[in-house]
Amino acid sequence: MIRIMLIASILLTTAGDLNAQLALRQKNKYDAGNHKHGYWVTYSRTNPTQKTFKGWYKNGAETRRCQYYLNGKKCMKLRYVNDSLIKIVRYNSCGKPEYKGTALWLVNKDEMRYCWNGEFTFYGENRKMIRKAMYIKGEEIDPLEE
Numbered sequence: 228m229i230r231i232m233l234i235a236s237i238l239l240t241t242a243g244d245l246n247a248q249l250a251l252r253q254k255n256k257y258d259a260g261n262h263k264h265g266y267w268v269t270y271s272r273t274n275p276t277q278k279t280f281k282g283w284y285k286n287g288a289e290t291r292r293c294q295y296y297l298n299g300k301k302c303m304k305l306r307y308v309n310d311s312l313i314k315i316v317r318y319n320s321c322g323k324p325e326y327k328g329t330a331l332w333l334v335n336k337d338e339m340r341y342c343w344n345g346e347f348t349f350y351g352e353n354r355k356m357i358r359k360a361m362y363i364k365g366e367e368i369d370p371l372e373e
Contacts, residue, residue, distance in 0.1 A: 254268055258287075262288075265283065266281075297320075300318070304316045312330075312332075314329055347359065347362060
């Protein structure tokens with residue numbers, strides 16, 4: 228009985244890995260409307276071995292998790308919570324966090340932009356927190372005014 232459960236577990240794990248591998252093999256695709264869709268990886272034009280982006284698109288818009296690279300090193304990680312809220316981590320040239328927080332994606336007839344919204348934490352050397360700040364739609368709020 229244990230042997231059957233072990234074999235079943237291996238088969239299910241392998242099937243899950245296979246599905247993930249198949250999804251990643253089908254990268255850099257477009258949907259019927261010619262928009263980026265699915266998993267994408269892009270590389271530098273000047274150095275084709277260096278990644279500049281990896282992440283997910285849905286109908287031409289970033290979604291799920293995305294990472295940007297500069298000179299082959301991760302410089303920003305985004306996690307899309309929903310259509311208007313993004314969790315951000317920005318990294319310095321040594322790969323250590325500079326800041327993290329949340330941003331809003333604002334879309335209306337006059338503008339289309341991201342802005343910081345909520346608590347942001349800023350880091351110094353050795354990932355030591357140096358300060359926290361609160362933002363509302365891109366404006367830093369004085370803690371005494373709250």
